[in-house]
Structures are given as structure tokens and as C-alpha cells.
Amino acid sequence: MSLRHTLTRLSIAAASGALLASVAATPALADDDWDGGDDPGVSRQDDGFDNRGDWNDHQNSPRLYRGVVTASELLLRSAPNRGGQVIRVAYRGDHVKIFCKTQGQNIQGNRNWYLLTDGTWAWGSARYIKTLGPSPRWC
Secondary structure (H helix, E strand, C coil), X not given: XXXXXXXXXXXXXXXXXXXXXXXXXXXXXXXXXXXXXXXXXXXXXXXXECCCCCECCCCCCCCCEEEEECCCEEEEECCCCCCCCEEEEEECCCEEEEEEEEEEEEECCEEEEEEECCCCCEEEEHHHEEEECCCCCEC
């Protein structure tokens, strides 16, 4: 393993630890505005898109990307691996805001994980999130 790769992993671990500490010390901010969407049997969280599909609350921000959850239930975690604490759950069809991507635990052939910013910061496996638009930048 190269020194650069080792330092990158240590930086990610330190950032994850700081993030986890701040989550534990402050109340979580979440958008609890759920609507029924087009499917009356599926609840969807407010996704930040208007009816034209625009990224209305962050459209001028080059730092955020967007994606949609493809798993029926996706556990979002405190670290980019299955050992990370579950922060929250996303469901198939939920739109998510992606800050950046990194490599973590291999999930069915995909080592990429996305850092999501929807109310709380949490990691989701890229295996179960389809990006909409450009691929997220590296963390």
C-alpha cells in the first residue's frame, strides 16, 4: 500500500471520527416532510427536486451531486463499510444528495461509497445508488 493511499485512508478515518463525534454531540437535522409521491404505497422524503427535475436548493453549488437509491432498503452508515454504525435508512426511489465518493468495503464488486448530505451525513454504498448526472468527485 502506498504512503499516499495510507494517508488518504487515515484522513477519511479521522474525518469520519470527527463527523461521528459531532453527530453524537448535536441533535440531528432531518427533513421529515414526507409525501406520497406518485405511488400511494411508497413514502418518499422531500428530495430537493422541483417538478422539472431541477436541483432547486443547490443548483448553483458545484460541490453536490445527486443520485437515486436502487435497493429496496439501504442502510446508511457512519463509515464506508458494513461495520459502520447505521445512521439512517433510505428506500428505493429516494433521491439523495452526494457530497463526494471514496473507496471502502467491497460490496458486490463495487468498492465506491458516497458521502450523503440529506439532513445527516452518512455513507451509502455506490452499489445501491445510481448517480443522476456527473459522477461525484473524490473525497
